[in-house]
Amino acid sequence: MTDTAANPLRAGLRLERTPTPSVLVIFGASGDLTKRKLLPALWALCEDRSLPPGFSVVGIARTPMSHEQFRQQLRDTTAADKTVDPSVLDNFLQGLYYHSGSIDDPNMYISLKALLEQIDKERGTEGNRAFYCSTSPSFFPKIVEQLGRAGLVTPNATGSGWTRIVVEKPFGRDLASAKELNQTVLKVFDEKQVYRIDHYLGKETVQNLLVLRFANTIWETNWNRQYIDNVQITVAESLGVEQRGPYYEEAGLVRDMIANHMLQLLTLVAMEPPVAFDADAVRDEKVKVLRAVRPFSDGRLKTDMVRGQYAPGFIDAGKVAGYRQEAKVSPTSNTESYAAVKFFIDNWRWEDVPFFLRSGKRLPKRVSEIAIQFKPVPHRLFQDSTADVLAIRIQPDEGMTLQFDAKVPGQSMRERPVLMDFRYGTSFDVAPADAYERLLLDVLLGDSTLFARRDEVEAAWTIIDPILRYWNSTPAQEFPNYDAGTWGPDAADDLLGGQHRRWRRP
Amino acid sequence: MTTIPLMELDADPTGTLSHEAIESMLHAIWDDLNKSNPTSRTRVRTLNLLIYVPETPSDEVRNEIARVALAHPGRTITIHPEAGPAHAEVTVACRVGGSAEACSEQIMLRGGDSDGEALLSLALALLHPGLPVALWWYGPPAFARRPFVTLLDAADHVLVDSRTWPEPYAPLRQLAEIRKHYMGNLRFSDLQWVAITPWRQQIAQAFDAQMVHEIMPAVNAVVIRYNGPQYVVGAWLLAGWLMSSLGWQLADGPVLRDQTGVTIPLQAAGRPMTLALRTQGPGDGITGLSLHPAASAATSFSCELLPDGVNVIARMEVAGSAPLERVTPRLRLPMTMLIGEELALGNNDPIYTRTLDLTIALAEKLRGSL
Ligand SMILES: NC(=O)c1ccc[n+]([C@@H]2O[C@H](COP(=O)([O-])OP(=O)(O)OC[C@H]3O[C@@H](n4cnc5c(N)ncnc54)[C@H](OP(=O)(O)O)[C@@H]3O)[C@@H](O)[C@H]2O)c1
Numbered sequence: 001m002t003d004t005a006a007n008p009l010r011a012g013l014r015l016e017r018t019p020t021p022s023v024l025v026i027f028g029a030s031g032d033l034t035k036r037k038l039l040p041a042l043w044a045l046c047e048d049r050s051l052p053p054g055f056s057v058v059g060i061a062r063t064p065m066s067h068e069q070f071r072q073q074l075r076d077t078t079a080a081d082k083t084v085d086p087s088v089l090d091n092f093l094q095g096l097y098y099h100s101g102s103i104d105d106p107n108m109y110i111s112l113k114a115l116l117e118q119i120d121k122e123r124g125t126e127g128n129r130a131f132y133c134s135t136s137p138s139f140f141p142k143i144v145e146q147l148g149r150a151g152l153v154t155p156n157a158t159g160s161g162w163t164r165i166v167v168e169k170p171f172g173r174d175l176a177s178a179k180e181l182n183q184t185v186l187k188v189f190d191e192k193q194v195y196r197i198d199h200y201l202g203k204e205t206v207q208n209l210l211v212l213r214f215a216n217t218i219w220e221t222n223w224n225r226q227y228i229d230n231v232q233i234t235v236a237e238s239l240g241v242e243q244r245g246p247y248y249e250e251a252g253l254v255r256d257m258i259a260n261h262m263l264q265l266l267t268l269v270a271m272e273p274p275v276a277f278d279a280d281a282v283r284d285e286k287v288k289v290l291r292a293v294r295p296f297s298d299g300r301l302k303t304d305m306v307r308g309q310y311a312p313g314f315i316d317a318g319k320v321a322g323y324r325q326e327a328k329v330s331p332t333s334n335t336e337s338y339a340a341v342k343f344f345i346d347n348w349r350w351e352d353v354p355f356f357l358r359s360g361k362r363l364p365k366r367v368s369e370i371a372i373q374f375k376p377v378p379h380r381l382f383q384d385s386t387a388d389v390l391a392i393r394i395q396p397d398e399g400m401t402l403q404f405d406a407k408v409p410g411q412s413m414r415e416r417p418v419l420m421d422f423r424y425g426t427s428f429d430v431a432p433a434d435a436y437e438r439l440l441l442d443v444l445l446g447d448s449t450l451f452a453r454r455d456e457v458e459a460a461w462t463i464i465d466p467i468l469r470y471w472n473s474t475p476a477q478e479f480p481n482y483d484a485g486t487w488g489p490d491a492a493d494d495l496l497g498g499q500h501r502r503w504r505r506p
Numbered sequence: 507m508t509t510i511p512l513m514e515l516d517a518d519p520t521g522t523l524s525h526e527a528i529e530s531m532l533h534a535i536w537d538d539l540n541k542s543n544p545t546s547r548t549r550v551r552t553l554n555l556l557i558y559v560p561e562t563p564s565d566e567v568r569n570e571i572a573r574v575a576l577a578h579p580g581r582t583i584t585i586h587p588e589a590g591p592a593h594a595e596v597t598v599a600c601r602v603g604g605s606a607e608a609c610s611e612q613i614m615l616r617g618g619d620s621d622g623e624a625l626l627s628l629a630l631a632l633l634h635p636g637l638p639v640a641l642w643w644y645g646p647p648a649f650a651r652r653p654f655v656t657l658l659d660a661a662d663h664v665l666v667d668s669r670t671w672p673e674p675y676a677p678l679r680q681l682a683e684i685r686k687h688y689m690g691n692l693r694f695s696d697l698q699w700v701a702i703t704p705w706r707q708q709i710a711q712a713f714d715a716q717m718v719h720e721i722m723p724a725v726n727a728v729v730i731r732y733n734g735p736q737y738v739v740g741a742w743l744l745a746g747w748l749m750s751s752l753g754w755q756l757a758d759g760p761v762l763r764d765q766t767g768v769t770i771p772l773q774a775a776g777r778p779m780t781l782a783l784r785t786q787g788p789g790d791g792i793t794g795l796s797l798h799p800a801a802s803a804a805t806s807f808s809c810e811l812l813p814d815g816v817n818v819i820a821r822m823e824v825a826g827s828a829p830l831e832r833v834t835p836r837l838r839l840p841m842t843m844l845i846g847e848e849l850a851l852g853n854n855d856p857i858y859t860r861t862l863d864l865t866i867a868l869a870e871k872l873r874g875s876l
Contacts, residue, residue, distance in 0.1 A: 007719065008751045009710035012857030013703075021715050046834075049704065053712055053820060053832045087817055091833035124715045124822070124830055421548060423606060427579075 019444035021054040022128035022162075023119055025112070027103060027143050028135035029059025029070065033168070038134065039074045041436035046092045047084075050441055054123035056095040058115060062102050070098035095123065103139050109150035116152070120161075127154065127161020130195075130443050134168055141184040148188035155190065166195040166443050169260055170251065171452070174468060175461035182454050191454055195443050200261040201450040202435030204424070205398040209268045209370075210277075212392070212400070219390075220273075222374065224349045229387065230496075231355045232371040233265050234506050236363035238315050240484070241337070245328035252335045253307075254471075257359040259464045263290065264452075265394075266355055269370060270345050279449040283456055290459035294344040301470040306491045308338030309476070310362040313484030320362065320484045334475045337361040338482060340492040341467070358492060358503070362484035368394035371504045386417050389504065398432065399423035517591040517617070521624070525631035531596045532611055539598065539609070547600060550579035550608045553849065554639040556629060556657060557584045560622070560646065567644070572612070573842045576601045578849055579610030580637055583629050586614065587622035587653075594628075622653040630660055638662045640849060644670075647677030649684060658684070663693040665848060668739035669701070675873050678739070682866050685859075695848040698740045699858050701839060703847070704818075705792050706747060708809055708834060712820050721807060722752070724799035725774075729782045731794040731810075739865070740792055741783050746865035747857065754779070756867055761875035768872065790815075791838075 024042070026034055045051050059070050071093040078084045099115055101108030119125055131147060133140050144165065147153050154163045165185065172178025185194055200206055213219060222228070235257055241248040248256070267286040274281040296304065312322040324331050338360030344352065374388040382405070389403040400422045405415040424432065442450055452460075481489040487503065496502065513531045517523040539547055555578060557571055563586060575582035576599055595614040600607035613632060618624030633639055641661040647670075648654060658664065671677050685694055713719050728748065732741040748754065749772070757778065759771035767784040786793065796808035809820045816835070823829040839847070 007710065007713045008753075009706070009713050009748075011751060012855065013707055013710055018707075018711050018714065049707055049711070049834050052714055053822065054715060054830055085817060085835055087812065087814065088833050088835050091819075091831065122828065122830070124824075126715075421606070423548070423608075425602075425608075427550065427552065427608070 017441065017445055018050055019052050019055075019441070019446075020128055020162075021052045021123070021125045022130065022444055023056045023058060023116060023125050024130050024132060024440070024444070025058045025060065025116070026132045026134055027060050027139070028133070029098065030061035030063040030065065031134055033134045034059065035073050035077065037434070037436045038132065038440070040077055041434055041440050043074055043078060043089070043092065044434065044437050045441055047088070048437075051092075052444075054095070054125050055444075056097065056119050056123050056125060058097045058099055058112070058119070060099050060101060060103075060108070060112070062100065064100050065098050067096065067098050071096045103135065103142050103146070106146060106149065109146050109152060113150055113152055125161075128163075129161065130164040130166060132166040132168075132443075137168075137170055137172075137181075140167055140181060144185050144188050153188055153193075162193075162446065163189070164193050164195060164443055164446070165189055166197055168197055169199075170255060171196050171260075171457050172461060173251070173255060175458065175465045178457050178461045182458065186454070192448070194451075194454070195439075195448055196452040196457060197439055198260050198264055198452055199435040199439060200264055200394075202437075202439040203394060203398075204432035204438075205392065205394045206265065206268065207450070208398075209265075209392065210282075213268075214273050223372075225351055225353045227374055228353055229373045229375045230353060230501060231266075231269055232373065232504055233262055233269070233355065233357045233369075234371070234504070235262055235265075235359040235368045236366060236487075236506065237359075237361050238363060238366050238485075240310070240320060240323070240362050241326050241329065243327070245326050248337075249329055249333060249335050253337055253339045253359060253361070254341075254464060254467055258339060258341065258357055259460055260452075262357045262359060263460045263463070265370060266293075266343065266357065269372070270350055270355070272349070277449070279447065279451075279453075282449050283453045287453070287456050287459055288347075289345060290456065290463065292345045292347040292350075293463050294346050295463070296466045296470075300342075301466060304342040304495070305467060306338075306340045306489055306495050307336040307471060307476060308360060308482045308489040308492070309333070309335070309479040310337050310360075310482055310484045311480035313362065313486065315362065315364070315485050322480050322484065323361075324480065334479065336471065336476070338363075338488045338492075340488065340495050342495055343463075354497075356496065356503075358488065360482075360488050363487055364485055366396065367506045369504075369506045370394070371506075373501075373504070376500070382413060382415050384415050386415075387500070391504065391506075393506075397423065397425065399425075512595045512597045515594045515596070517593065521591055523592040523594060523628060525628055528594050528596060528613060528628075528632060531594075532598070532613075535596070535598050546606050547609050548606045550610055551581070551634060551637055553578050553580035554633045554637050555580065555582045556633075556639060556641045556661065557582065557644060558622070558641070558653065558657065559584060559586045559644045560620075561644075562586070562588065570841050572599065573840075574642070574845050575599065575610055575612050576608075577842050577846055579608050581611045581632070581634050582613065583632055584612070584614045585622060585625045585629050585653075586616045587620050587625055588617055589620055590617040592616070592618040592624055592628065623656075626653055626656050629657075633660065640665060642845065643667075647671045647680070649677055649680040658688075658692065661692065663695065663849070665695045665697060665845060667697040669698050669736045671736070671739070674739050674742075675869055678862075678866050678869055682862065685862075690854060693851075693854050694858075695855070696739070696743075696858070697841075697844045697848070698737070699743055699855075699861075700844045700847050702740050702744055702792055704834075704839075705744060705795070705809070708818055708820055709748075709795065712807055712809070712822060712832075715822065721797065721799045721805040725797045726777070726779045726800050727782065727798040728772075728779070729784060729794075729796050729798070730792070731784045731786050732792050733785060734790040737791045738783075742865045742868050743861055744792060744795070745781055745783065746861040746863075746868060749781075749868075750857075750860045750864045754781075756864075756871055761872060763875070768875075770868070770871065 172181050267289040270289045271285040274285045309323045323337050340358035343355040370392040372390040376387045385405050391401045393399050402420040403417050406418045408414040408416050593616045597612050598609050600609040615625045639661045640663040641657050642665045730741050754772045754774045757771040757773040762769040769780050769782045772779045772781050794810040806823050820832045
């Protein structure tokens with residue numbers, strides 16, 4: 001990011017965050033993520049005037065394509081949008097280049113280097129480059145090694161431009177592979193140059209969690225084991241595995257959702273206030289939470305988690321197939337499409353407060369929320385009083401609801417829960433930016449606060465590994481065990497323990 | 507958008523129109539709304555927005571006010587003084603916001619004689635307790651007189667628009683004095699300053715590039731182009747911003763005038779330079795800016811409104827290579843967004859404050875040369 005000492009005109013500008021002139025190199029430029037997310041996010045940043053002058057993109061994949069054909073991808077995506085200004089789009093597209101070649105081919109990197117040098121000269125990008133790995137994870141190590149070998153990685157602080165690398169999820173498939181990948185990446189890049197993306201952190205409401213907790217005093221006094229009974233984090237999808245059967249068969253729900261997105265949410269709810277809002281201070285606190293997560297003993301592996309797989313059922317009144325009937329999925333598959341896990345965080349603030357995380361495919365609706373369930377009052381004066389709940393809705397319809405008891409008007413003393421609502425869409429008349437917009441901008445700015453650090457990724461896998469090993473060694477006999485369109489297997493209700501606890505209906 | 511039918515109330519024969527009666531009408535509207543659809547409507551309270559409109563508001567102005575009120579929900583009180591007894595129109599307007607409709611209260615106060623004094627007492631009594639008060643002054647720039655000064659006492663934030671001033675010198679000076687008097691306890695915003703923000707961004711971003719940055723010490727002439735007399739304050743503000751950010755100062759020496767505009771002597775670290783303000787270009791508002799380095803310098807920078815009158819092209823040229831051009835949307839922000847930008851800021855904009863001091867000095871120099 002440019003500072004105001006270098007450019008005094010930047011001081012106090014409302015659009016303060018614009019990166020220095022730079023190039024984004026995308027490996028996997030003919031793929032789904034590039035087309036659906038990355039190029040549209042870059043275009044949105046351009047329309048927002050958040051990209052620097054001379055900003056350029058180089059797309060790499062094997063499919064033969066001209067620069068013009070690559071540019072056409074974005075033209076197609078924006079074609080239906082009547083608000084697009086053709087002269088702005090044309091000018092942006094002039095900075096898009098396509099470089100056909102294979103990731104395995106060392107010569108490709110030599111010609112890439114020549115192209116980047118040409119762009120530096122013509123568009124004033126001054127050697128600033130971010131490499132985005134948007135390919136299958138098996139290519140990540142090769143890309144990193146070849147970039148290093150071709151001299152395309154400038155160490156930090158050499159004064160000849162910056163180099164950064166963005167690695168898409170999944171970052172490893174267990175602790176051993178994550179460590180190996182970290183070692184490979186860190187042989188070539190410094191940790192400060194590495195951006196491990198988890199697009200959940202780019203969501204406005206997820207960032208608002210930090211503001212909610214650390215910009216207000218009213219919650220902090222109650223945000224602990226004394227007042228909170230349990231925390232429920234739900235990430236539900238109504239979709240099935242769609243076309244991603246082979247990927248899902250390999251991954252399963254725990255790797256796909258819990259190991260990354262949901263543990264990120266857990267850390268944001270549970271972390272201590274960081275000393276500053278900067279990358280290391282925030283991530284230090286998140287890592288502390290992960291280190292404090294109670295490891296799963298053999299006993300807890302049997303009692304504190306539930307897995308599920310969907311049978312045929314109905315979504316929005318339409319009939320849908322079961323998991324084992326999906327395309328390219330084994331008819332005897334043992335892969336979980338649902339999981340609910342009880343976590344504990346062994347520290348001063350959270351000792352013995354259960355954090356229930358559940359996620360699944362083919363649940364009744366797409367919704368992500370965090371529900372902080374407060375304890376009931378210690379002594380009940382009123383017969384019907386219920387415990388308060390703070391529900392933080394991450395998507396869709398982002399916002400917060402506080403549920404508390406109020407007196408029902410009338411002669412008798414009766415109470416009923418009522419809601420106090422905050423909705424993003426209601427209070428702020430602006431649509432939240434797509435998560436990739438925010439994260440791509442952060443990469444170009446060199447702000448890694450919303451990206452996972454090495455120790456964070458490894459700490460997360462340390463928690464998850466025993467679950468994966470246990471489930472792998474004990475195939476599920478009861479699959480499929482929930483109907484598509486329901487809230488998951490019945491056993492998930494037992495996981496909550498205690499009469500007063502129920503899953504919140506999000 | 508849902509607008510509930512207006513309810514109206516007239517002053518009684520003694521000329522009194524009670525604020526309590528107006529509150530009761532609002533209660534009645536809310537009761538009806540809640541009965542018809544209790545779950546999907548939210549009464550949002552973020553702001554008291556006081557709008558002073560001395561001229562009979564045209565449909566266009568009314569629509570603009572309604573849009574701003576909806577985007578910043580809370581209670582909007584429009585004061586339109588005119589001959590005749592005081593009269594209130596009350597309604598609730600809702601827009602879809604997430605799954606619910608976000609509703610806000612809109613009160614139009616009219617009549618009460620044309621000096622507006624009678625309506626002010628009513629408006630002040632109707633302010634929602636606890637919520638900040640923004641005053642959007644749609645009126646002429648009579649900033650040293652009532653009713654402006656009366657409303658100032660109730661406001662936390664005042665929004666004026668120098669694009670509506672028939673003459674810029676006196677209002678600028680009056681505002682400066684008022685700002686001094688309130689010593690930072692009151693926020694002032696000029697919507698013209700917000701309107702030129704895209705230009706400032708464009709120029710600032712260009713200066714991130716090393717090659718453009720390097721021409722700075724060699725610049726000896728700056729040209730700012732604008733069209734339309736109501737945008738002259740915008741051109742001054744842009745000049746004032748460059749001067750305050752880059753340490754340029756007004757120099758002694760005459761202001762030169764010709765048909766295309768004025769040229770003002772400046773100095774930067776003892777080096778003489780000139781600032782030219784020219785009225786030309788397509789469209790209206792600011793239409794371009796260029797920095798001219800000494801003839802020996804190898805780089806130049808300019809930023810022009812394209813003939814479409816909508817987008818801006820920035821050109822950076824370095825000797826020996828092809829010029830780099832960047833087209834960006836100028837984003838002519840509609841009034842709703844200009845006000846939204848300002849309301850979103852919590853405090854006085856220190857860069858505006860700093861710029862305004864130099865803008866006033868520049869205006870004084872120009873006036874002295876008339
Ligand atoms: N898609 C999503 O919504 C999504 C969401 C979150 C995370 N991700 C992650 O993002 C990454 C990309 O996902 P995707 O869905 O875009 O995958 P995809 O559609 O399968 O695209 C893979 C890309 O890799 C290129 N590629 C494959 N082999 C190559 C080689 N030897 N040399 C050069 N390029 C090669 C392919 O192009 P050619 O065949 O033309 O070479 C293609 O452009 C994955 O890690 C995925 O887990 C994706």
